[in-house]
Amino acid sequence: ISTIGNAEMQGLLIDILRADLKFLYNYEYTTHEALDIPIIAIHGEQDERVNRHQIEQWEGETKASFNLISRSGGHRYIQHDGEFITQLIQEEVSAHILTVNTDNIN
Numbered sequence: 001i002s003t004i005g006n007a008e009m010q011g012l013l014i015d016i017l018r019a020d021l022k023f024l025y026n027y028e029y030t031t032h033e034a035l036d037i038p039i040i041a042i043h044g045e046q047d048e049r050v051n052r053h054q055i056e057q058w059e060g061e062t063k064a065s066f067n068l069i070s071r072s073g074g075h076r077y078i079q080h081d082g083e084f085i086t087q088l089i090q091e092e093v094s095a096h097i098l099t100v101n102t103d104n105i106n
Helices: 007-025 052-061 083-103
Strands: 039-044 066-071
Touching: 039 052, 039 083, 052 066
Parallel strands: 039 066
Antiparallel strands: none
């Protein structure tokens, strides 16, 4: 049994949508010092909303390594590529933990 009625839920969702649209409309990119962390960017090869050049711009946001991975699919490729994404995250976290542990030994 839901304690939130349809009208109340609809009102909440509309407020969230308005806030998102306000943010998108008013957002202005400002340059900051590049981060000192690696960035991995994943791009859907058939994405019609975000092109490869736009993804490549993330390289300027890091002083560390940048890796762009292209995957088959459109803007929402991740919905069908969960296994790859999960494995990538596990590998990156494992590599980071190994590096941290090795650094602490030395």
